[in-house]
Amino acid sequence: MTPMLRLALVATLIFGAGCNSSSSDSPTAPTAVNNDTVSPIAATSSTSSTTTAPAGIRSAVSLPFDAVSGPTAVTFPPRDQALRFRQDLEVYYRDVFRRGASQSFVDIEGTIVWTQEYLRYRVNGCGHTDAVARVMAQIDGSTNTAACSSQSTPFPPRNEPFAFRQSLEAKYRDGLGSGVSSTFVDQEGDIVWTTEYLRYRTTGCSHDEANAKVREQLGGAAASAGCAPPPPDPVVASFIMTQGNGGTVTNVCNVNSGNCVLDGSQSSGPGGITSYQWTTRRFRANGVNENRTFSGRTVTLGPDCTSGVNANTQERFDVTLTVRNGAGASDTLLRTLSLARAGCGT
Amino acid sequence: MRNLGAGRRRSCAGTAAFVALLVTLTVSPASGQASLQVPMQFDFLNPGARSLAVGSAFIGLADDATSAFTNPAGLILLTAPELSFDVRASEMESLFLSGGRLSGPVSNLGIDRSLGVTYGDSPATHTGLSYLSFVYPWKNFRIAGYRHEFVRLEQSFEADGVFQGEGSRELALRARRDMSITAYGAATAYRYKKLSVGATFALYQSKLDAEFDRFFSPDLFERATFAPDTRIGRAVQTADELSLGFNIGGLYAVRDDPQKRVDLIQVGAVYRKGADFEFEAFEGDINAPVTRDNTFSVPDAAGAGVAVRIARTATLTGEITRVNYKSLLDGYVRAQAGNLGKFENFTVDNGTELHAGAEYILNITASPKLRIGVWHDPDHAVRYEAPADPDFFDQRFAAYLPARGAVTHFTFGGGVSIRQLEINAGFDLSSRTRVFSVSSIIRFIKL
Numbered sequence: 001m002t003p004m005l006r007l008a009l010v011a012t013l014i015f016g017a018g019c020n021s022s023s024s025d026s027p028t029a030p031t032a033v034n035n036d037t038v039s040p041i042a043a044t045s046s047t048s049s050t051t052t053a054p055a056g057i058r059s060a061v062s063l064p065f066d067a068v069s070g071p072t073a074v075t076f077p078p079r080d081q082a083l084r085f086r087q088d089l090e091v092y093y094r095d096v097f098r099r100g101a102s103q104s105f106v107d108i109e110g111t112i113v114w115t116q117e118y119l120r121y122r123v124n125g126c127g128h129t130d131a132v133a134r135v136m137a138q139i140d141g142s143t144n145t146a147a148c149s150s151q152s153t154p155f156p157p158r159n160e161p162f163a164f165r166q167s168l169e170a171k172y173r174d175g176l177g178s179g180v181s182s183t184f185v186d187q188e189g190d191i192v193w194t195t196e197y198l199r200y201r202t203t204g205c206s207h208d209e210a211n212a213k214v215r216e217q218l219g220g221a222a223a224s225a226g227c228a229p230p231p232p233d234p235v236v237a238s239f240i241m242t243q244g245n246g247g248t249v250t251n252v253c254n255v256n257s258g259n260c261v262l263d264g265s266q267s268s269g270p271g272g273i274t275s276y277q278w279t280t281r282r283f284r285a286n287g288v289n290e291n292r293t294f295s296g297r298t299v300t301l302g303p304d305c306t307s308g309v310n311a312n313t314q315e316r317f318d319v320t321l322t323v324r325n326g327a328g329a330s331d332t333l334l335r336t337l338s339l340a341r342a343g344c345g346t
Numbered sequence: 347m348r349n350l351g352a353g354r355r356r357s358c359a360g361t362a363a364f365v366a367l368l369v370t371l372t373v374s375p376a377s378g379q380a381s382l383q384v385p386m387q388f389d390f391l392n393p394g395a396r397s398l399a400v401g402s403a404f405i406g407l408a409d410d411a412t413s414a415f416t417n418p419a420g421l422i423l424l425t426a427p428e429l430s431f432d433v434r435a436s437e438m439e440s441l442f443l444s445g446g447r448l449s450g451p452v453s454n455l456g457i458d459r460s461l462g463v464t465y466g467d468s469p470a471t472h473t474g475l476s477y478l479s480f481v482y483p484w485k486n487f488r489i490a491g492y493r494h495e496f497v498r499l500e501q502s503f504e505a506d507g508v509f510q511g512e513g514s515r516e517l518a519l520r521a522r523r524d525m526s527i528t529a530y531g532a533a534t535a536y537r538y539k540k541l542s543v544g545a546t547f548a549l550y551q552s553k554l555d556a557e558f559d560r561f562f563s564p565d566l567f568e569r570a571t572f573a574p575d576t577r578i579g580r581a582v583q584t585a586d587e588l589s590l591g592f593n594i595g596g597l598y599a600v601r602d603d604p605q606k607r608v609d610l611i612q613v614g615a616v617y618r619k620g621a622d623f624e625f626e627a628f629e630g631d632i633n634a635p636v637t638r639d640n641t642f643s644v645p646d647a648a649g650a651g652v653a654v655r656i657a658r659t660a661t662l663t664g665e666i667t668r669v670n671y672k673s674l675l676d677g678y679v680r681a682q683a684g685n686l687g688k689f690e691n692f693t694v695d696n697g698t699e700l701h702a703g704a705e706y707i708l709n710i711t712a713s714p715k716l717r718i719g720v721w722h723d724p725d726h727a728v729r730y731e732a733p734a735d736p737d738f739f740d741q742r743f744a745a746y747l748p749a750r751g752a753v754t755h756f757t758f759g760g761g762v763s764i765r766q767l768e769i770n771a772g773f774d775l776s777s778r779t780r781v782f783s784v785s786s787i788i789r790f791i792k793l
Contacts, residue, residue: 252562252563252564254562254578256634257631283512285511285737289513310514310738310739313515314514314515314517315513315514316512316515336566338563340578342578343631
């Protein structure tokens with residue numbers, strides 16, 4: 001590894017570690033992962049049999065690999081774990097796939113560090129060209145590691161990381177004057193499986209889980225979505241209005257046919273609903289809307305709530321129910337119902 | 347809005363008048379809330395195609411068997427027994443408020459898409475025998491009997507109800523109304539020199555069968571479904587009553603001299619006392635209907651006319667008729683406006699009708715006759731005059747019952763005489779009505 005490359009790596013890791021402290025409080029999983037990003041050809045493609053000793057690998061692995069650079073919406077794993085995955089991949093290709101050694105101008109540390117950087121930019125709002133440019137700038141010494149957005153975006157399609165990997169190869173070869181390294185993993189396998197590993201790591205998988213899932217894929221299994229636990233059951237507000245002895249469900253309360261009942265017992269949430277807050281809004285004929293609040297699972301709309309509806313009129317009656325469970329999670333439902341009154345009546 | 351089949355209507359002889367009536371569902375003394383009004387408009391055209399064709403200007407002429415109703419004094423002009431009948435086809439515009447928005451912001455939800463109201467038309471059409479009479483002369487008297495379908499209408503429609511304000515909607519309405527008034531009359535006339543007088547006593551059989559159902563819409567802004575379980579209001583009006591009415595008339599021959607160029611100048615006058623009948627009604631919530639029995643009064647009318655015959659081939663007629671439409675307010679409308687406190691805003695004008703017509707007889711075989719006429723029909727619909735700051739009821743009533751404006755009717759027709767038989771046809775056309783009549787008179791005379 002050239003001095004300039006080492007400087008870039010050190011700067012990336014140092015500044016990355018500094019920025020991470022401000023963003024790691026709110027990691028966000030990628031919104032989606034396209035299965036097309038997994039390239040089956042990577043595991044079967046042939047590589048050059050030429051073997052060259054990796055350049056500068058010792059100095060690179062001596063750096064603090066527990067850093068994640070830049071403010072991000074998606075948190076990436078410590079780099080020592082990523083590097084360990086990459087080293088295991090070398091062994092897998094060599095011993096299981098029995099691939100011969102090939103040459104690459106990018107050593108293992110370099111491909112892990114910069115691929116992770118590229119993907120970090122991509123899943124944090126940067127486009128391909130932008131992400132490539134940012135990584136290249138970092139290699140050239142830029143200390144700007146800010147992501148493009150605090151909103152997570154899906155992992156890119158596989159052709160784009162591969163294009164980046166080729167650009168990285170050219171950068172090491174032409175820009176940094178790096179010598180060749182020996183690797184059993186060809187460029188496609190390198191970028192595809194590194195991307196998959198990082199995808200698993202950013203979707204809730206531990207290092208061992210991600211490593212195992214990539215191994216399964218290397219063995220022919222299909223890609224899986226990740227290890228994020230299923231979201232907890234949401235709090236859902238739901239209610240009905242009934243009228244009459246039979247509790248007939250209705251959207252329109254005939255004020256001449258007795259009281260109507262608002263019933264929120266269909267609401268649900270983990271641990272059960274502990275709070276029901278009702279707000280009703282009558283759109284009165286006199287133009288003065290009438291707001292009222294109630295609490296409790298059910299509310300009986302007696303004459304004090306419904307009197308004054310004009311004859312032969314259906315009056316808008318908005319009902320809002322907010323429910324909470326013991327954990328404080330809440331949901332709100334607004335429904336437009338009606339009060340109706342016929343003729344003169346009583 | 348849906349028109350539930352063509353409403354049918356048949357009107358027969360009468361005062362050559364249009365009457366706008368109002369059938370309303372009524373008001374709760376407890377709540378002071380008024381309810382729907384459904385305008386009901388029908389006319390009282392004179393019977394007979396000949397009368398129809400000369401602009402219904404027949405009081406001063408009154409020289410056939412239809413005068414038993416139009417001006418009974420004219421019966422004296424008949425010198426032989428006569429049998430007359432009239433078959434009539436009619437179509438009459440009958441507008442009702444069908445939907446839209448009267449006030450407030452448009453929600454752009456469902457059917458609430460624009461400000462302004464829409465009216466539907468439940469055209470009242472009918473074809474049938476409307477008049478039948480027989481006249482028998484006896485010395486200086488004439489005796490006549492007749493059957494006259496004074497009013498006959500059948501209407502039905504559905505309306506979605508209008509939106510008002512930010513969140514109010516009139517309940518949807520399904521309405522059906524069948525109404526008929528049939529007169530069975532006996533008339534007589536007597537002449538003293540140039541003056542003839544006549545009188546008719548009629549037994550009116552009045553039938554009313556009306557239902558008005560109110561429905562809520564399961565979704566406030568969508569069309570009403572009219573499903574049975576959404577019906578919450580109902581009004582019913584029924585009647586099957588017999589009542590008495592009468593007509594009295596006079597006819598004076600100012601000139602009756604065949605030697606003169608203008609050989610006949612004849613003036614007439616008539617007063618018609620309309621029938622009153624009781625009807626039973628209830629309305630309100632289906633669970634708590636309120637009785638609304640009341641009286642329906644057919645407006646009285648008084649008219650005067652003149653007929654001028656020129657050289658025995660051409661006759662000009664004119665007539666003016668005053669119709670007491672306000673009698674509707676004092677009975678039918680007042681009762682239904684109840685204690686809403688808005689009765690004073692309901693109004694109707696007494697109407698003065700002007701009629702004019704001409705008849706020309708061609709001096710050829712069968713003596714064909716050509717007739718033409720015109721008449722002015724004033725705005726006589728019950729209307730609602732909203733205050734400057736209308737509330738929701740004011741808005742609705744004003745929309746239910748807008749001023750309609752006067753209408754001019756144009757009439758024409760013809761007839762032939764073949765021995766004892768006279769056949770006539772006539773049309774009465776206006777922007778709101780179309781009437782076609784064919785009538786026949788059989789004179790039992792020795793030729």
